[in-house]
Amino acid sequence: MxxxxxxxxxxxxxxxxxxxxxxxxxxxxxxxxxxxxxxxxxEPMTEEELNKRIDQSESDFGNNRFKSISELLSKYE
Structure with a gap:
């Protein structure tokens, strides 16, 4: 069967x-x-993948490529 x-x-x-x-x-x-x-x-991230994401996030933040919490919340109100 x-x-x-x-x-x-x-x-x-x-x-x-x-x-x-x-x-x-x-x-x-x-x-x-x-x-x-x-x-x-x-599948869990490797340590290398995690470090790449951290580096990218820090770079984005340093170059003002981010949204504040209030911007995100206003999108959903």
């Missing part, structure tokens, strides 16, 4: 559940799996 067929079967069985506790446990498991999947997609 391929993944798509397995997911369809799972959903059919899920819809038959009458226990709120069972649904809650499955929701919790789904959230945990989703979070784990999202965390795998995030």
């Amino acid at each position: 391929n993944l798509e067929a397995r997911k369809i079967e799972f959903v059919k069985e899920f819809l038959k559940l009458q226990s709120e506790e069972a649904v809650s446990r499955l929701e919790k498991l789904l959230r945990k799996e989703k979070k784990a999947s999202e965390e795998q997609l995030i």
Whole structure:
């Protein structure tokens, strides 16, 4: 059975559940799996990448290429 067929079967069985506790446990498991999947997609920066960003930010600030907090807030008001 391929993944798509397995997911369809799972959903059919899920819809038959009458226990709120069972649904809650499955929701919790789904959230945990989703979070784990999202965390795998995030790759940490190397120290070199971080230092380059810091250098660029300091350069931007020194050359007045930045927005103040009030400018940013006014954009969203």
